[in-house]
Amino acid sequence: GAGVSQSPSNKVTEKGKDVELRCDPISGHTALYWYRQRLGQGLEFLIYFQGNSAPDKSGLPSDRFSAERTGESVSTLTIQRTQQEDSAVYLCASSKTGEGYGYTFGSGTRLTVV
């Protein structure tokens, strides 16, 4: 597609439920990233995909968080047993390679855990 597409744009969920966030990167972008941004905070790295492998998952905050990517396309970030501290905007970005190319960000998914 022309840009990075994320869905849903907004998600309100009850504490303890699982949620799945989707990212559709720009066609041909091999690198895909997930970041989290809490209100008024900077961007916190979660995970990096090169193709469908994830060489760096070091930013995933707990084992409740997992992510997958199909080939060089769609990625899903799953949060199990959501907690209130998971409330944030989850941003996905893609780039042509993993080194030094500018990211293109999606519009994000605003997750609110109540």
Added chain:
Amino acid sequence: GQNIDQPTEMTATEGAIVQINCTYQTSGFNGLFWYQQHAGEAPTFLSYNVLDGLEEKGRFSSFLSRSKGYSYLLLKELQMKDSASYLCAVTGTYKYIFGTGTRLKVLA
């Protein structure tokens, strides 16, 4: 460790010039990016510096000194629409480390 520092907030007047500083200490360096983020929106790319010196792009310029671990973003002829957060990000290998961002308010 990895550390990127930016001022939290700045205020400037429409038509003025403002300089937003960024200092960094990272384990590797392949380049420094500046992004603009309006409230509730995704960050958008502004500039990329990989060599020392000044990169100019219209009203925006970005400077890098690798030996000092220092960059700045210079915004000239400020407009109200420039009110946003400005994020400094350093790339070591494949991922960016972001600063917390500088929230710029442009006053009429």
